[in-house]
Amino acid sequence: MALSGLLLTGAKVDPGDTEKSGHYVYPINVTSEKWFDYTVLEKSEMLRIDDETLKRMSDEDLVYAIADYPYLVDYLAYGEDVVMFSKSCSAIEELLSRETCADSLNRYSKQIIEEYRDNPRADGRSVVVSYLLQDIAESVSANTRINPNLSRSNYVYTPNYTPVYVTHPSESHTTAYHQAADADAVSTYGVSLVQQGSCKYNHHSYAWYSTSGSNTCWMLDPSPYMTDGSYTLKYSGGTSSSLYTYGVCQNDRLYYANNTHSAIFTGYTGGGAPFASYSATSKWGTLGVFVHGVTNVPAGCNYSTVSIWHR
Ligand SMILES: [Zn+2]
Helix, strand or coil, X not given: CHHHHHHHCCCCCCCCCCEECCEECCCCCCCCCCHHHXXXXXXXXXXXXXXXXXHXXXXXXXXXXXXXXXXXXXXXXXXXXXXXHHCCCHXXXXXXXXXXXXXXXXXXXXXXXXXXHHCCCCCCCHHHHHHHHHHHHHHHHHCCCCCHHHCCEEEEECCCCCEEEEECXXXXXXXXXXXHHHHHHHHHHCCEXXXXXXXXXXXXXXXXXXXXXXXXXXXXXXXXXXXXXXXXXXXXXXXXXXXXXXXXXXXXXXXXXXXXXXXXXXXXXXXXXXXXXXXXXXXXXXXXXXXXXXXXXXXXXXXXXXXXXXX
């Protein structure tokens, strides 16, 4: 009877499973043995904290849950857009809905970063988590995010001479930050790093305009490349299809639904396997350029429908 009494009063009953010293513990994390047995979307679902629990969590609990979120590095993959990031990280989504958000983020981020300094995390992610927490706290306090619209802008041209709007954001991080963040993305997603992270160019720019590491163009919408005849459509549909009959080849461009991502098709060997099993090369937000499975991308990249373009 004591147990049901506890349940009725809403007291924490068995902290063993999901709660430890008052903080939320995710059911799976990067060091879990089975981490790579699940798809990104399956893991995103498992990492979603239910509404009832979220409402019950203190601001401090929420900031700890943000720090512990295994896909924290997605904040950079989404171009340092807190709102976009909050669609997958339920702890920050809840915190953003509270008036105390900015103050709490600042206070508890500092607290967490100091804790790491005295006692680094066993999983070795202290440095990158500290960087990211500080960034998110600053971004929310200033109520700003990297907004390429505000920086110097001009146009680049498609092969058929249609202007494409680009901006030129400045670099806002140290090399050490980018190295730590890229290393975290590599271990979280099991991808290979091709080119170090940069705040100066993004996925669309890498895939359609220039793969150079000294690219300085951030492109919001590459659709002119697909509408002016510079590239021709080879396939449009789901990623479970086999590409065998579509004549898709290496270096074709992959465009993910709703303008969410662009990549260069890399690992096509001409076989009949579903093309979700092939690899692509793409830049992830302000993170680096990675070789990755076509569907092994941050959950916000919509791979339910993609199109493939050839030049
Ligand atoms: Zn940067």
